[in-house]
Amino acid sequence: DAMVIQNPRYQVTQFGKPVTLSCSQTLNHNVMYWYQQKSSQAPKLLFHYYDKDFNNEADTPDNFQSRRPNTSFCFLDIRSPGLGDAAMYLCATSRDRIGEYNIQYFGAGTRLSVL
């Protein structure tokens, strides 16, 4: 089945130690998104790629970076994780980025703990 796959499901890192989360998709969608979700809150969009075009949300901290080496893969890099970065990180894809009919499909998420 076509899907969005996130690895790992759980990630533990140390305060200040860089960490990378990965996302892959077999849907061949043009757009890939990264969300941060803290406990009992709605997901918060960090950034997205439309093909190779990177779009950062205005309030996303500089500590968060992303790479998309090809259509299928997208990475979230946290350069110096702080305790406040402990959260669920969700990757999503959609066929296009414009339009009201754009369904986003999510992966299972990576739960990040910072010690």
Place this chain on the structure above:
Amino acid sequence: AQKITQTQPGMFVQEKEAVTLDCTYDTSDPSYGLFWYKQPSSGEMIFLIYQGSYDQQNATEGRYSLNFQKARKSANLVISASQLGDSAMYFCAMSSRNRGANSKLTFGKGITLSVRP
């Protein structure tokens, strides 16, 4: 600006009964989409159902139906014949054709549903 409001406290339903989860929205865009997602405790965000603002009929998908009342700006999710596996957080979300800018999902705060055996 778009806004999604989900104000119900935690909801409880008896297994095999129907339940309605409320969602109201606000937007000035003439064309928009409304979505419901389910998030179990495992964390995955599962797409359930979609309704376009110009769709004449309410969307249905298996046991899920969306009660769309455009004049009231409401898009309630109805789950029929509840199952224990329906226990989860449910998010209502909206996207729109944002004047050529990127289409983003605006999420509500979510509603927790617990199904009792």
